[in-house]
Amino acid sequence: MNVLQMTDVTRIHGAGHTAVTALRDVTLGVASGELVAVMGPSGSGKTTLLSIAGGLDRPTAGSVEVEGAEISALRPSELARLRRQRIGYVFQQLNLIDGLTAAENVSLPLELDGVGRKQARQAALTAMSAVGIEELADRYPQDLSGGEQQRVAIARATVGKRSLLLADEPTGALDSITGESVLRLLRGHADAGGASVLVTHDARFAAWADRVVFLRDGRVVDETNTPEGPESLLVPR
Amino acid sequence: MRAPGRSALIVAMIAFPIAALTLGATLIRTSVPTLEEYVTGEMGSAELVVHPATAGDVDTAAIASVLPRGSQVVAIHQWNHTEVVNGSLVYATVWETSIPIDRPPLPGLYVLMAGRAPTRTGEAAVDPRVVDVYRVSVGDDIAVGGRTFHIVGIAARPLQMSSPTLVVAPGTLDRAAVANSDDVFVSSLLVDLPKNADLASTTARLAKIVVGSDVRLRGKDAPDADVSLQDLIATRDNSAASFINDAPVLTGVSFAGTTLALFATGLIAAAAFGVGIRRQLRMLGLVGATGGDPRHVRAVVLLGGTSLGIVGAGIGVALGIAGAFVATPYLYRFTDRLPGAVVLHAPTLLGAALLGVVAATLSALWPARIAARMSTLDALAARLPPSKPPGRLAGRGLIVSTIGAAVTAAGMIRKDDVLPAAGSVMMVGGFLVAVPLLMNLAGRLAARMPMASRLAVRDTARHGRRTATAIAAAALALMAPVSVGALSLSEEAHQAQYQWIGKDHILIGTTGSETAPREMLTKIRDALPDSITVGINFAAWDAGVRKGTAGTDGGDGGLAFVERTVFSVDVRGHSFAAGWESAPLFIGGADLLRALHAQDGIHALESGKIVGIGPGSVEAGVVRLPLPPTAAFSSSDGERIEVSAVAAGATSYGNREQLPGYVISKDAARRLGLVPGGSGPVSPSFQTLVAALRPLTKDQIRDVKEIAAAYPGMFVQTLADFLPQFRTARAAATGAAALIALGIVAITVALVASESRRDHAIMVAVGAPPRVRRRIAAARAGLIALLASVIAVPAGFLSIAVIQFSRADLMVRSTCAQCSTHFPIVIPVAAISIVLLAVPLLASGWGWLASRRPKSNMMLQPLQ
Numbered sequence A: 001m002n003v004l005q006m007t008d009v010t011r012i013h014g015a016g017h018t019a020v021t022a023l024r025d026v027t028l029g030v031a032s033g034e035l036v037a038v039m040g041p042s043g044s045g046k047t048t049l050l051s052i053a054g055g056l057d058r059p060t061a062g063s064v065e066v067e068g069a070e071i072s073a074l075r076p077s078e079l080a081r082l083r084r085q086r087i088g089y090v091f092q093q094l095n096l097i098d099g100l101t102a103a104e105n106v107s108l109p110l111e112l113d114g115v116g117r118k119q120a121r122q123a124a125l126t127a128m129s130a131v132g133i134e135e136l137a138d139r140y141p142q143d144l145s146g147g148e149q150q151r152v153a154i155a156r157a158t159v160g161k162r163s164l165l166l167a168d169e170p171t172g173a174l175d176s177i178t179g180e181s182v183l184r185l186l187r188g189h190a191d192a193g194g195a196s197v198l199v200t201h202d203a204r205f206a207a208w209a210d211r212v213v214f215l216r217d218g219r220v221v222d223e224t225n226t227p228e229g230p231e232s233l234l235v236p237r
Numbered sequence B: 001m002r003a004p005g006r007s008a009l010i011v012a013m014i015a016f017p018i019a020a021l022t023l024g025a026t027l028i029r030t031s032v033p034t035l036e037e038y039v040t041g042e043m044g045s046a047e048l049v050v051h052p053a054t055a056g057d058v059d060t061a062a063i064a065s066v067l068p069r070g071s072q073v074v075a076i077h078q079w080n081h082t083e084v085v086n087g088s089l090v091y092a093t094v095w096e097t098s099i100p101i102d103r104p105p106l107p108g109l110y111v112l113m114a115g116r117a118p119t120r121t122g123e124a125a126v127d128p129r130v131v132d133v134y135r136v137s138v139g140d141d142i143a144v145g146g147r148t149f150h151i152v153g154i155a156a157r158p159l160q161m162s163s164p165t166l167v168v169a170p171g172t173l174d175r176a177a178v179a180n181s182d183d184v185f186v187s188s189l190l191v192d193l194p195k196n197a198d199l200a201s202t203t204a205r206l207a208k209i210v211v212g213s214d215v216r217l218r219g220k221d222a223p224d225a226d227v228s229l230q231d232l233i234a235t236r237d238n239s240a241a242s243f244i245n246d247a248p249v250l251t252g253v254s255f256a257g258t259t260l261a262l263f264a265t266g267l268i269a270a271a272a273f274g275v276g277i278r279r280q281l282r283m284l285g286l287v288g289a290t291g292g293d294p295r296h297v298r299a300v301v302l303l304g305g306t307s308l309g310i311v312g313a314g315i316g317v318a319l320g321i322a323g324a325f326v327a328t329p330y331l332y333r334f335t336d337r338l339p340g341a342v343v344l345h346a347p348t349l350l351g352a353a354l355l356g357v358v359a360a361t362l363s364a365l366w367p368a369r370i371a372a373r374m375s376t377l378d379a380l381a382a383r384l385p386p387s388k389p390p391g392r393l394a395g396r397g398l399i400v401s402t403i404g405a406a407v408t409a410a411g412m413i414r415k416d417d418v419l420p421a422a423g424s425v426m427m428v429g430g431f432l433v434a435v436p437l438l439m440n441l442a443g444r445l446a447a448r449m450p451m452a453s454r455l456a457v458r459d460t461a462r463h464g465r466r467t468a469t470a471i472a473a474a475a476l477a478l479m480a481p482v483s484v485g486a487l488s489l490s491e492e493a494h495q496a497q498y499q500w501i502g503k504d505h506i507l508i509g510t511t512g513s514e515t516a517p518r519e520m521l522t523k524i525r526d527a528l529p530d531s532i533t534v535g536i537n538f539a540a541w542d543a544g545v546r547k548g549t550a551g552t553d554g555g556d557g558g559l560a561f562v563e564r565t566v567f568s569v570d571v572r573g574h575s576f577a578a579g580w581e582s583a584p585l586f587i588g589g590a591d592l593l594r595a596l597h598a599q600d601g602i603h604a605l606e607s608g609k610i611v612g613i614g615p616g617s618v619e620a621g622v623v624r625l626p627l628p629p630t631a632a633f634s635s636s637d638g639e640r641i642e643v644s645a646v647a648a649g650a651t652s653y654g655n656r657e658q659l660p661g662y663v664i665s666k667d668a669a670r671r672l673g674l675v676p677g678g679s680g681p682v683s684p685s686f687q688t689l690v691a692a693l694r695p696l697t698k699d700q701i702r703d704v705k706e707i708a709a710a711y712p713g714m715f716v717q718t719l720a721d722f723l724p725q726f727r728t729a730r731a732a733a734t735g736a737a738a739l740i741a742l743g744i745v746a747i748t749v750a751l752v753a754s755e756s757r758r759d760h761a762i763m764v765a766v767g768a769p770p771r772v773r774r775r776i777a778a779a780r781a782g783l784i785a786l787l788a789s790v791i792a793v794p795a796g797f798l799s800i801a802v803i804q805f806s807r808a809d810l811m812v813r814s815t816c817a818q819c820s821t822h823f824p825i826v827i828p829v830a831a832i833s834i835v836l837l838a839v840p841l842l843a844s845g846w847g848w849l850a851s852r853r854p855k856s857n858m859m860l861q862p863l864q
């Protein structure tokens, strides 16, 4: 069974003559142990795909199942629980809460889930050390660099036991070495039995994936299992 | 407009104070008479007005004889009558004019508002207060003191609308006069002179007739006489000279009040501009990127404030004017004057509008400074500068606050009036400025709190200065219910301390001259076992005690008074300094002293001494009784007799005019030439005192009043009737202030919430259930309200406590022996608990309800 199964998903923003079809009949399955890269030109629907997979947005048509549960059938509170327990999400923009320290940002899903403060902090430090920033635990986001903030966001997405990790250009603000370490983390998550989806523009990072899905104008235009080399993955703009 | 909600908010915050100012200033202009209106209100179009010196004996023919040919004399008779109408005591005045009120010189002195002027005998025009009190209208008959008049119009004396008045057609009072025809007296004569008449010589001739040879007039040779010629015969110039125009002062006061209110709303407006600035940043960045310098950027933001200010001020002035038109017909109830047409005073209105524009511009100033200082790049990225830790200003605020506390304490110790007030202003002001420090402290404590409150505290602390202004504004508003509660409760306690009459006293009076029916007194006694019922008898000089005494029928030479020196008395918050007080003397026996709880004076009373009720009522074992004047207007010029006296009882009752304060036995009275008589110096006078001997309960008071209600013309008063009742006013003021404060808190919460919308979206994205989101919103709202409350309670209470303390001090310094040196300061528990508990609870409830689900894709898009 796939951890994530999207079937014939269509997403139309707005209505009437301003309607934008961001996704059109997209079918995508991600099994546990798999790292899938999503590539495509800007505006092709990558973020839309990810947000629907993460339960942040609802499809106009089609079905989305996470660990066998149909997302559209869940009540808001169940969906919220799914997000804080099973799905880790790294946003395209840096999305940290300014009023919380780095460690508090990381432990946020756990604390929301009722885990005690100390225990949650312990888990947060573990996740942070995995991305090499445990010494930044008590700093506030505004005192961190863009790359450090991104790593905090990744730590927040990986904290606890997540079956599905969704990352929307997590390497955008990072230098190539740090970018590699992030990819290693995603790879490791997949190798440990989780499912990961990575949106990226960078073919070098796509090379870490088991599979690459190409989107254009909201459609899956190509899917390749064995990348033939980074250069071949570059999508012409 | 990018943010219509925020702009509307700012416009409203400017518009409301300006509307109130416009309304207030316009009503002041409308109700305060101009010089012209004042003189006409005093004397119609007459050249002279004569106020006869003594009642009943005006020789109209003699007056006419000294006036130039072609003069007209109009007499106004007056009849004062006290009666119980619909359960309350009413002091009604009935005037009869010798010509109808629509004929010169009367128009202006009387203003006909509806219907027609009374012309036929038996007709009357009544003023709006009669309409209110007697519940009558044009076409009805009205009975006043047993006389019936037919109402044909509504008319009032513009300057005399404090109590119900009627003006009746010529001849009406005389014809209807039956019993107390003496009560009808000539109150004034209006004299219309022909053209070219010599005012000075006419006045001089008139004076000879009106004044009488035995009256000493104030002048060079008698500067201390009570009466001046102008009091008896007034020209239009005299009348104009007595005009005091309070419009400028009152207008100034309302401008000052509005400036204060605008300061509070300006704080919020500044916060609102501060929030709006995030949205304007890109635009400002563009101004910068296209070559504008910081001054341009600042100008853009400031102009935004100015334009909102113009809109707000315009709406406010328009609302205020509309309100003035609506309110004017009811104005007489507060001003006791008939308002004329609504006066729209252009400079005042312009000033009000300008004030609003300036306030809005100033509140945009601070965000504008931030905007101007930001780098263009930051502005383009819509990145706000990180909020700095509380700056030097907050620290200075704390220092100022400390100095203020020291000044207050010093002032209290040195018994100064000004220092404690100034100190407490410094204390409160400094504290308000130091709010960011407080919030910073709270932020540091947050780490140990549960998620929701931790976020709320950190958020509030993080937006430090921006939130602080709003919190300061809410605190200012919340101070009001605490101050109002503290002041009115303390004042009530002070009044209760004063004991106008005893807590167990019931005063019974009748509107006529008859005494209370025996049956009624028996019923009251049955309702109050062990009570004492005694008659109240004033002591009056028997005619013939002194040669030449102006005795009237019944041998009454006037009431006897006891004089005593007082240095300072504090009456209803006003301190009247040095002078003497005179209180009527009463004739009574042992029972009366018992009823007054002064039984320790019985022996002295029976040995012929005068007994003063309460400590301090007698100094050096004697009291002085001025002998009756030989004629009207010869002031009490020195002849006094001394009678030995003692003070008895533990309580001095404040009301010495209706409740006996000095008592003499019947025998001793007769030896001095005093007889029981007449009615007292103030209306109404009570005939019977019932002392229950232990404090009356509410039920007992209700029972007694019910008994009396069955007997027409009887009225019954207890201590409660003499005390000003603040309860309704207090509740209204507390409620209104709490509502305003809640509104401000709500605005503040909305502002902070709009800053935190992104955080909410992130929370939702990482899986916060709806209830956590609501909990955070509730905690944030509650926290802001609580911070404001925590500041408001001590600040509001303290300022009143300082005022009360200095008043106590005044009392101590006065040598008024029987006055309490303790000025009560009552903690307004209800108001404080509303502010401290109900307001934060309501605010967090509001936060809970108003929290909206963020658009889930908000964190996926760049910040807008």
Ligand SMILES: Nc1ncnc2c1ncn2[C@@H]1O[C@H](COP(=O)(O)OP(=O)(O)OP(=O)(O)O)[C@@H](O)[C@H]1O
Pocket (backbone or CB within 6 Å): A013, A014, A020, A021, A022, A040, A041, A042, A043, A044, A045, A046, A047, A048, A049, A092, B857
């Ligand atoms: N809330 C929205 N309302 C209307 N249209 C939207 C909305 N969100 C996305 N779109 C449109 O849907 C399309 C897909 O957007 P999406 O954000 O998924 O693109 P993307 O592939 O992530 O692009 P990029 O690489 O620039 O991040 C775009 O044309 C976008 O304009």
Ligand SMILES: [Mg+2]
Pocket (backbone or CB within 6 Å): A046, A047, A048, A092, A168
């Ligand atoms: Mg995208």
